[in-house]
Amino acid sequence: MSPGAMGSALGRAWARGGARVVATTAGRSERTRGLAHGLDLLPDLPSVVAASDLVVSVCPPGAASDVLDAVLAAADGSTPAYADLNAISPGLAVELAARAARAGLDCVDGSISGGPPTPGGDTLVYLSGERAPWVAGLPSDGIRPRVVGDRPGTASAVKMCTASVYKGTALIWLQALATAERLGVLDVVLADLGEEYPDDVAIAARRIAMAASKSGRYVGEMEQIAATQDSAEVGSALFDGMAAAYDRVSGTPLARLSPEEARELEDLGEVLGRLR
Structure with a gap:
């Protein structure tokens, strides 16, 4: 969420590491549909959440709260981990993590430094929270993860x-x-x-x-x-x-x-x- 220039590139980096990466472009522009090449596109958000062990949010900061709400509404009892990689304040990161936790989702706070990952590249992704080491351990090509703390808010x-x-x-x-x-x-x-x-x-x-x-x-x-x-x-x-x-x-x-x-x-x- 959502597979624009950065989100789709992150997805492809994890896919090159061997993961199945799913997304949806339902309701998105033709540009976004083009940018999402190489991802396993599903018809809607509930399908994405149901198929996922980890849902990753990459959107404009003003949409971060709404994206979490949409994921929680689509979860319907499933409890994937949730990584918010958006450019938001530490205070908002803590607030979103608490909302996710109340719904049973472990939340990892993250932030991206640099451009979209490319094959052989080195885009830094900072991570914090209890499950940050797990997210950092996901194989990838083009991402350099760095765990900076065990609480949401630090990476932000x-x-x-x-x-x-x-x-x-x-x-x-x-x-x-x-x-x-x-x-x-x-x-x-x-x-x-x-x-x-x-x-x-x-x-x-x-x-x-x-x-x-x-x-x-x-x-x-x-x-x-x-x-x-x-x-x-x-x-x-x-x-x-x-x-x-x-x-x-x-x-x-x-x-x-x-x-x-x-x-x-x-x-x-x-x-x-x-x-x-």
Whole structure:
């Protein structure tokens, strides 16, 4: 749940390790149905839950609670383990784990660091909870599991900290270069930044385009980071602002591209033009 770009790639990584990986694309877009290649597709969610020893949730953070509710409703007495690998706050991870436990499902808190797994790749998956070692032990090709604790919330805490840097930095580049382009100083700004960050300047177009293509789902992630930082008493203001900025970006033509389309863009002028 759900077999988009990340979820389907995780599924294929476990399938390459020898597992039977089932999913459903019922009610999903044609793009998702294409992304789910290589998985054993079943007609509906109850069929998926009934066939599973482990249900893995990979969805936008704002949907994590609804996905758990849908799985619990579909379980009909079956009690697979449940791994929530979504970008959610530790507090929400603990809440979802408690709800799963009340229904008899052991919940593993997880978070993903890096892009979708590829054959021979090394996508980090952090895991916490009593059954985290079991999930970590599932054979795979492309996943590097790491158990970081025996309680739900710990793996999500890792994600909230790392994502604040990765996705916050991408937004800073987007905002800075869009501003420079509109004020007529882009070349000078790129030359200056190139002195200190030559590799980042080289990939700026693709980085900005990819962030914009995912900006709609990043709004919820920034809100979860803000809640996490607020709970740690470091304040939520920075990522409240980032949530608002990603929300603005989500209304631009650049955001209407799929991640696959965005990955192909290399002309920074074109990318910045689509942010207008």
